[in-house]
Amino acid sequence: MPQKSTTKRLTLDKDEPSLLFAINDLLSTGGIDFDEWWKEFSKPPNNKLERESWTKPKFIDITPKEKSDIGRWIKYYPDKEDENTFHKLSGTDRDLVYHINAIGYQQSGSVENIPGKNSKPPLKGFPLLELHFISPEKKKGVKSIRCTGFTDDDLIAKTFKLVQPVTPADIKRWAQKIKTIFGDTKYVWKKGKECVSYTGLAARLQGLEGYAYVQNKQDGINLFTALLKIFDYAPDKDGFNISESTSTTKYTKQTKEITVAGQKVTPDERRPIADCEFDHAVLKLPLLNKPIPLVKRNVILYK
Incomplete structure (x- = not known):
């Protein structure tokens, strides 16, 4: 089979940049919109018993500007009130979702991640x-x-x-x-x-x-x-x-009323x-x- 010339570079027609953008977006996100997923993930559970032990999570995007094209880097806090406990995660949006779910399973005693070196036993x-x-x-x-x-x-x-x-x-x-x-x-x-x-x-x-x-x-x-x-x-x-x-406010008893939804x-x-x-x-x-x-x-x- 004849070899293609290595001197000719690949080019895109004028209507193809959108396709290139879509490919790059797919590579950087893994096909998942992390922000949309987070909106649902960070909502409190409907079940009353589960709500009693639930803690609201948070994340901080720490992606370096010069590395924004390779995915995202975040600091993930399972409990937003506990500033001392966080995980540094990186990867595509799909990777981040996987890692956060694995951390949740691990903390609740329900790990479903793939065993690897130094991995903890699944519960x-x-x-x-x-x-x-x-x-x-x-x-x-x-x-x-x-x-x-x-x-x-x-x-x-x-x-x-x-x-x-x-x-x-x-x-x-x-x-x-x-x-x-x-x-x-x-x-x-x-x-x-x-x-x-x-x-x-x-x-x-x-x-x-x-x-x-x-x-x-x-x-x-x-x-x-x-x-x-x-x-x-x-x-x-x-x-x-x-x-x-x-924290000087985390443990303070709340006595002041605030207005929520009127x-x-x-x-x-x-x-x-x-x-x-x-x-x-x-x-x-x-x-x-x-x-x-x-x-x-x-x-x-x-x-």
Whole structure:
């Protein structure tokens, strides 16, 4: 086959620049409009239970001007109020959507990303224990832990021998543990300004990786230790880290009314400081459409 001349350059007819633009746009975005996707992603969930533990995200575009033709670079904050926790992401719009979803799955204990070097074990499909705390002033807090090694999907249990199907006996045992550790002791989560995180491979394998706002480091360690006791786990002492917010307004109680859509409202506290006592716990199974009530205060609801 004769070779094409290398001296003749490719050119576009006068009506073809729009095609070149479309190709470049497709390469830089991956075929997804990130800004349109973000509008939907950053909306609060409709489900009331999901809304209680939801945090509003934000991102900052840090794409260098000289590199605007290769995609976008952003700083992504899963919680816009937590300025200390962010991820630097780059790539096409499609890449950014993928990475943000992967981070969300990872934080909630539902990772669905492709395993790779140093990747963390996926937790999707494991049951989720969700514990709710409330203060006398109705300030709320929610902490969760995954039941690693269990699944509600019989096919997965039969295919992968590392997990076993959830049984009523398992649920009763978890409910009893929660009653003993949190209900009988009237456990109090003292929410404060310091952020204690529990992370690492051990935390991941135990089904508990995240952070909590507390009054001091020991309160945070005590909270994570109590959660791990549900499964008779001991915490990894090297898995704890602590940070403190420098914000002067984040924890201020809102007393001034503002006008929203023509109505007077008093905004909720952005990060309430309160002593939240254990109130109730539920079990969430991926294949069920609603949570299973387990414990209310010191009363076991699951029979």
